Amino acid sequence: MDVISDLGTGFAAIMDPALLLMLVLGVLVGSIVGVLPGVGPVGAMALLLPLSFALDPGAGLILIAGIYLGAQYGGSTSSILLGVPGEASSVVTTLDGHPMARNGRAGVALAISAIGSFVAGTLGVLLLMVIAKPLSSFAAQFAPPEYLALALFALLVLSRLAGGSIFSTFAAVGLGLMLATIGLDSTTGAARFTLGNADLLQGVEVTAVAVGVFGIAEVLLLAEESSSAATRVARVPFRSMIPTRTDLRRATPAIFRGSLLGFGFGLIPGPSAVVSTYASYFLEKRLSKHKDEFGKGAIEGVAGPESANNGAAGGSMVPLLILGLPFNAPTALLIAGFTIHGVIPGPLFIDNEPVLFWTLIAGLFAANVVLLVFNLPLVGLFTSLLRVPKDLLLALIVVVAILGTYGTRGRPVDVFWLLVMGILGYLMVKIGISRIAFILAFVMGPLLESSLKQTIVLARGDAGYLLGRPISMVVIVITVIVLTLPIVVRRIAARRNATSPLDMEIDAT
Amino acid sequence: MTDTTTPEDRLPAADPPAGWHAGPGVQLAVDLTLLALGAGYLVLAVQLGFWDEDRPGAGFYPVLVGTLLLVCLVGDMIRRKATAGTERSPRRTTRLPWRIVIVLASVLAYLVLVPVVGHLIITMLIVTALVMSFSRRPWWQVVIAAVGTAVGTDLLFGELLGVRLDDGWFGIGFGSWM
Numbered sequence: 054m055d056v057i058s059d060l061g062t063g064f065a066a067i068m069d070p071a072l073l074l075m076l077v078l079g080v081l082v083g084s085i086v087g088v089l090p091g092v093g094p095v096g097a098m099a100l101l102l103p104l105s106f107a108l109d110p111g112a113g114l115i116l117i118a119g120i121y122l123g124a125q126y127g128g129s130t131s132s133i134l135l136g137v138p139g140e141a142s143s144v145v146t147t148l149d150g151h152p153m154a155r156n157g158r159a160g161v162a163l164a165i166s167a168i169g170s171f172v173a174g175t176l177g178v179l180l181l182m183v184i185a186k187p188l189s190s191f192a193a194q195f196a197p198p199e200y201l202a203l204a205l206f207a208l209l210v211l212s213r214l215a216g217g218s219i220f221s222t223f224a225a226v227g228l229g230l231m232l233a234t235i236g237l238d239s240t241t242g243a244a245r246f247t248l249g250n251a252d253l254l255q256g257v258e259v260t261a262v263a264v265g266v267f268g269i270a271e272v273l274l275l276a277e278e279s280s281s282a283a284t285r286v287a288r289v290p291f292r293s294m295i296p297t298r299t300d301l302r303r304a305t306p307a308i309f310r311g312s313l314l315g316f317g318f319g320l321i322p323g324p325s326a327v328v329s330t331y332a333s334y335f336l337e338k339r340l341s342k343h344k345d346e347f348g349k350g351a352i353e354g355v356a357g358p359e360s361a362n363n364g365a366a367g368g369s370m371v372p373l374l375i376l377g378l379p380f381n382a383p384t385a386l387l388i389a390g391f392t393i394h395g396v397i398p399g400p401l402f403i404d405n406e407p408v409l410f411w412t413l414i415a416g417l418f419a420a421n422v423v424l425l426v427f428n429l430p431l432v433g434l435f436t437s438l439l440r441v442p443k444d445l446l447l448a449l450i451v452v453v454a455i456l457g458t459y460g461t462r463g464r465p466v467d468v469f470w471l472l473v474m475g476i477l478g479y480l481m482v483k484i485g486i487s488r489i490a491f492i493l494a495f496v497m498g499p500l501l502e503s504s505l506k507q508t509i510v511l512a513r514g515d516a517g518y519l520l521g522r523p524i525s526m527v528v529i530v531i532t533v534i535v536l537t538l539p540i541v542v543r544r545i546a547a548r549r550n551a552t553s554p555l556d557m558e559i560d561a562t
Numbered sequence: 563m564t565d566t567t568t569p570e571d572r573l574p575a576a577d578p579p580a581g582w583h584a585g586p587g588v589q590l591a592v593d594l595t596l597l598a599l600g601a602g603y604l605v606l607a608v609q610l611g612f613w614d615e616d617r618p619g620a621g622f623y624p625v626l627v628g629t630l631l632l633v634c635l636v637g638d639m640i641r642r643k644a645t646a647g648t649e650r651s652p653r654r655t656t657r658l659p660w661r662i663v664i665v666l667a668s669v670l671a672y673l674v675l676v677p678v679v680g681h682l683i684i685t686m687l688i689v690t691a692l693v694m695s696f697s698r699r700p701w702w703q704v705v706i707a708a709v710g711t712a713v714g715t716d717l718l719f720g721e722l723l724g725v726r727l728d729d730g731w732f733g734i735g736f737g738s739w740m
Contacts, residue, residue, distance in 0.1 A: 107722075107723040220634045220635075224596070227630045228596070228631060231603055231628065241614070276659065278581070445707055447696060452685055452689065452711055455672050460719055483582065505623060506622065
């Protein structure tokens with residue numbers, strides 16, 4: 054009953070017209086940017102994050118969360134209509150979503166995608182709400198050694214999932230950690246790597262890094278494309294969006310499976326939204342009675358992955374809000390927004406800021422409803438965004454990126470960092486170094502450093518100190534299992550010289 | 563038979579990015595720059611002090627980070643050398659598109675010129691440069707886009723969100739007029 058009354062408090066808070074306005078504005082702006090191919094949720098959040106800084110914490114966080122969910126929703130539109138994924142987690146949606154559009158079923162694909170996203174988003178918040186309090190009580194026992202083990206877990210597991218070689222991923226981690234050490238050392242007060250420049254004493258601003266590495270770098274990638282003309286997009290009347298009974302019967306189980314699968318992946322460090330869509334697609338293909346339709350417009354191929362990436366968004370909120378650890382790039386940006394508003398997510402967040410926490414939860418529920426409303430009757434409005442000429446769009450994005458970064462602290466040095474990080478982000482894409490690993494390491498750097506130093510002091514020379522603490526030992530064991538299991542399994546499989554039927558299906562795909 | 567692959571193993575390998583391709587020269591330049599950066603960082607980290615009586619000093623963690631960075635950079639260079647020729651070749655040009663230079667120059671121009679000419683003027687200039695480099699629009703459309711973006715962003719960021727935008731030496735901006 055406590056949970057219900059707490060949630061009631063949250064809903065009462067978001068009835069405030071200013072909060073409601075921010076909620077609607079956040080999901081609208083997020084959807085608009087998410088629809089545009091190439092920008093994606095992380096780029097959208099990075100570009101729009103500074104808009105929230107002038108607001109009070111409740112409104113600011115609601116706005117950021119709305120942008121996150123909106124951008125996640127919007128990514129599917131260009132995948133289905135153009136066959137061009139709006140972002141990485143919508144790549145799988147193109148496999149069946151675009152063939153559905155070519156078969157004249159774009160409306161149904163968009164509707165199922167919106168419904169799946171709504172169910173997954175709502176289910177994700179529901180699960181978050183249920184496990185938040187017990188998990189927070191458990192996480193309150195965490196001390197620096199546990200945080201050290203968790204930070205190492207996140208960075209090591211990320212190296213498995215980020216793609217590319219382990220060396221290049223850890224080079225990105227090293228760069229992110231390095232950048233985070235510039236400025237005053239929080240424990241000794243020593244100025245580090247400032248080269249006598251007073252502007253660097255406060256360190257490198259996370260907004261400049263995020264907007265540069267994701268926002269400006271995305272603009273540079275879009276700038277490479279030769280065509281600046283607006284895209285021709287078919288109109289999607291509302292009537293064409295009504296699914297048949299067969300559509301619903303086939304899509305519903307896929308939506309629920311995708312939602313739960315996505316939520317589970319959201320709890321794991323790394324690009325959970327992307328990985329969960331592939332996992333969901335292959336699961337649906339394996340379970341489906343219509344395997345031959347996959348790749349040609351199977352509705353399960355849209356329903357499962359689109360639910361999974363939104364479920365992952367909900368799942369990734371758990372480590373963020375309960376442990377204060379961002380496990381993927383969007384939550385790294387969310388934590389940046391939290392920090393700028395003076396809010397520290399973690400085990401004490403619910404106890405210290407109950408109204409804010411439940412306002413955020415209620416806001417997430419409401420955002421999903423608003424998104425469903427936007428994405429069903431107003432889908433025509435969003436598809437028309439795909440017709441905006443690229444030259445005007447890019448010019449606007451560049452100006453907003455500069456102003457958003459400059460506006461954070463009003464210091465020109467941040468625009469300098471924006472430029473440097475934009476070049477770095479672009480080169481990272483070209484050379485194949487993970488930007489996700491870089492930004493996560495940058496955001497988690499201070500936590501890793503402080504927990505490492507405190508653990509060393511607490512250990513007093515005891516090399517087995519971490520393993521002597523039950524929680525940190527469990528985290529370390531899980532880390533070792535996650536890192537070694539795939540290698541062991543692959544070796545066993547290679548020894549048996551076995552190829553599973555699923556692998557053959559994938560090869561065929 | 564059991565399915566032995568994990569979902570991440572099943573991710574299709576990404577295509578080499580389209581557009582400009584970082585050729586071997588650029589790759590080497592980036593590697594050497596990062597190595598120099600890592601080495602310089604490590605030297606400064608060592609000077610900060612590794613250990614301070616009974617606890618880690620200010621340079622303890624940076625020394626670990628710098629070492630990690632250098633080891634990984636060298637490891638990645640060796641790995642790439644070993645796999646050279648087996649990786650997929652890029653799909654497009656090795657020439658850097660000039661539009662990328664214009665985008666970067668716009669950010670630099672804003673940084674350098676905003677204290678002189680103010681937000682409104684520099685924004686109009688960079689929007690003009692960007693729009694003209696991306697398309698061939700009639701001059702009046704470019705002017706509308708430039709003025710609209712400059713005024714719109716000034717009103718949004720300066721007036722609505724309270725960001726202090728620079729009006730430059732000549733005081734051109736809504737902040738100084740209102």
